[in-house]
Amino acid sequence: xANTTTDRLLERxxxxxxxxxxxxxxxxxxGAASKSSNNTTQSEVTQHNARAFGxxxxxxxxxxxxxxxxxxxxxxxxxxxxxxxxxxxxxxAGGLVASTENLYLDDDATGTGVxxxxxxxxxxxxxxxxxxxxxGRYTSFTLASGKVVAYLG
Numbered sequence: 001x002a003n004t005t006t007d008r009l010l011e012r013x014x015x016x017x018x019x020x021x022x023x024x025x026x027x028x029x030x031g032a033a034s035k036s037s038n039n040t041t042q043s044e045v046t047q048h049n050a051r052a053f054g055x056x057x058x059x060x061x062x063x064x065x066x067x068x069x070x071x072x073x074x075x076x077x078x079x080x081x082x083x084x085x086x087x088x089x090x091x092x093a094g095g096l097v098a099s100t101e102n103l104y105l106d107d108d109a110t111g112t113g114v115x116x117x118x119x120x121x122x123x124x125x126x127x128x129x130x131x132x133x134x135x136g137r138y139t140s141f142t143l144a145s146g147k148v149v150a151y152l153g
Contacts, residue, residue, distance in 0.1 A: 002140070003085065007123050017112060018039075031042050031107075043107070053088035055153065056076050056151075056152040056153050057076075057151075058149055058150060058151045058152065059149070059150050059152075060147070060148075060149055061143060061147065061148050061149075062147045064142060064143050064144065064145075065142070065144070066094055066116060066140060066141075066142045067119045067140060067141055067142070067150065068140040069096065069138070069139055069140065069150075069152055076152045076153065077099050077137040077138055077139055077152070077153065078136075078137070078138040078139075078140075078141070078150045078151065078152060078153075079135065079136070079137060079138075079151055079152065079153035080133050080134065080135050080144070080150070080151040080153075081133065081134045081141070081148050081149075081150050081151075082132075082133045082134075082148060082149045082150075082151070083129065083130055083131065083132050083133070083134075083146060083147075083148055084146070084147040084148060084149065085127050085130050085145075085146045085147045086125050086127050086128070086129055086130050086145075086146055087127070087128045087143060087145065087146025087147065087148055088125065088126065088128070088144040088145050088146060089107060089124075089126075089128075089141055089142065089143060089144060090107075090142040090143065090144045091107070091124040091144065092107075092142075093108065093141060094107065094141075095123060095124065095141065095142055095144070096123045096138060096141045096142075097138060097139050097140045097141065098136060098138055098139070099137040099138065099139050100135065100137065103136075103146055104136035104137060104138065105122075105123050105134065105136060106122060106123065107122055107123050107124060108122055138140070138150075
């Protein structure tokens with residue numbers, strides 16, 4: 001019986017195995033998680049959680065230079081941006097660049113892939129308040145003002 005959230009997740013992932021019993025389908029990731037005799041389902045979930053929750057590193061940004069996620073193989077993105085002060089992204093191109101426009105907040109896109117009705121807006125001139133954390137997948141950003149900690153995953 002699945003008592004914890006992790007147990008339930010492992011049980012659900014176990015039911016997603018393909019016919020050859022060689023890979024697991026993972027939801028909202030960049031690829032499939034492999035399963036082999038050296039890698040258990042639980043370690044795959046742990047690795048996925050590490051990527052999803054910024055365990056691949058972070059950077060403190062206090063200036064207005066362009067910051068690009070280039071750690072590791074270059075496949076890492078900024079998965080969370082925590083605001084240490086009220087912060088505004090630059091309004092020019094490159095202010096906040098989502099890995100998939102219209103899926104995450106962006107300096108150009110308006111989120112039309114997330115909801116219908118055209119209610120989305122770009123991030124130009126928006127002040128993100130101190131203490132807030134923005135989650136998503138971002139390749140780069142430039143601050144106009146403020147200070148942030150950006151987490152890679």
